[in-house]
Amino acid sequence: MKQRQLGATGPATSAIGLGCMGMSEFYGQTDDDAALRTLERALALGVSHFDTADTYGLGHNETLLGRFITAGGAARRQRVVLATKFGIVRKAGQYERRIDNSPAYIREACDASLRRLGVDHIDLYYCHRRDPAVPIEDVVGAMGELVQAGKVGAIGLSEVSADTLRRAHAVCPVAAVQSEYSLWSREPEAGMLATCAELGVAFVAYSPLGRAFLTGTVDVGQLADNDFRKHNPRFVGEAQAANQRLVAELTAFAAERGLSNAQVALAWLLNKHPHVVPIPGTRRILYLESNVGAVDIALTPDEIAQLDRLFNPQAVAGARYPEAGLVGIEGR
Incomplete structure (x- = not known):
């Protein structure tokens, strides 16, 4: 697997990572045994970057990853770049949800994550969402203390503004910013991607497949009752129909090249930006193997421009989250 660097202070990692949230909640029925098999296959394919958070499954996702790491012993731990939030x-x-960025909470949350993960340090530790009442300098100051204590290797921020990143980076080097970025969520192009490149910070793109909508495989009418996409503005009503027309054009683009929609969407990210690391989530080995294949796909500048035009932000219908999901996101 090709590698990319997580900033100046973070480790090298696989060019494509694995988002693990869906293995615990938000996307219908879960299956721990199937998830563990997918994690095993990901590592065998060269994926080293595994992304989780303490809120995914209210700790379940970290515990699941802990089982996976423990099963492989010290040798597996050395191969895994473990990111949590x-x-x-x-x-x-x-x-x-509510957001807690207090230094005392940060210290408690880190210790709890270490216990669930069964490790002595976290490779990349993110502030998942921002509480504007707590100065970012205080947040990264507390995170920097965790680095000094050996509990954390490098720090990251999620869904912050470019100004917040600059202020944070001046206090403690930030290795990565993680935010939503895909063909249909282009907000980072307004300045964050350039700021990351300027500061030497990696950009980790979550939901790079638009919560699977871009793959063309999602039947919205068949989603489980506990699948949060049933209430996502882009998946319902007229917005869903408008977005489906965009996906149909993506499907045609991919078919002309003998690729899957997912491979095109991931290759678009990897070819546009050398400092971007997408972390598509999946529970299925079949999709995992297809996603990993995107690492070796080259798109021409003309093809990238064609995809840019197809997914002009003005053509995408609906907000990317329901209102509750926007809490703690800077700039929205």
Whole structure:
């Protein structure tokens, strides 16, 4: 697997990572045994970057990854770049959340994540969402103390503004910014990607396949009741129909080249930006293997421009989150 660097302070990692959230909640029925098999296959394919958070499954996702790492012993731990996050506080069965960025909470959350993961350090530790009441200097100051204590290797921020990144980076080097970025979520192009490149910070793109909508395989009418996409503005009503027309054009583009929609969407990210690391999530080995194949796909500048025009942000219908999901996102 090709490698990319997570900033000046982070490790080298596989050019494509694996987002693990869906293995625990938000996307219908889960299956721990199937998830563990997918994690095993990902590592065998050269994926080293595994992304989780303490809020995914209210700790379940970290515990699941801990099982995976422990099963492979010290040798596996050395191969895995483990990323997790703090900051979103929810109650069981609720999507609504509050944000906690207090230094005391950061220290407690880190220790709890270390226990669930069964490791002595976290390779990349993110502030998942921002509480504007807590100065970012205080947030990264507390995170920097975790680095000094050996509990964290490098720090990251998620869904922040370019100004927040600059302020944070001046206090403690930031290895990565993680935010949503895909053909149909282009907000980082307004300045964050350039700021990351200027500061030597990696950009980790979550939901690079538009929560699977861009793959052309999602039947919205068949989504499970506990699949949060049933309430996502882009997946419902007139917005869904408008976005489906965009995906049909993507399907045609991919078919002409003998590729899957997912491979095109991921290759678009990798070819546009050398400092971007997409972390598509999947629970299925078949999709995992297809996604990993995007690492070796070359798109021409003309093809990238064609995709840019097809997914002009003005053509995408609906907000990327319901209102509750926008809590803690800077600039929205």
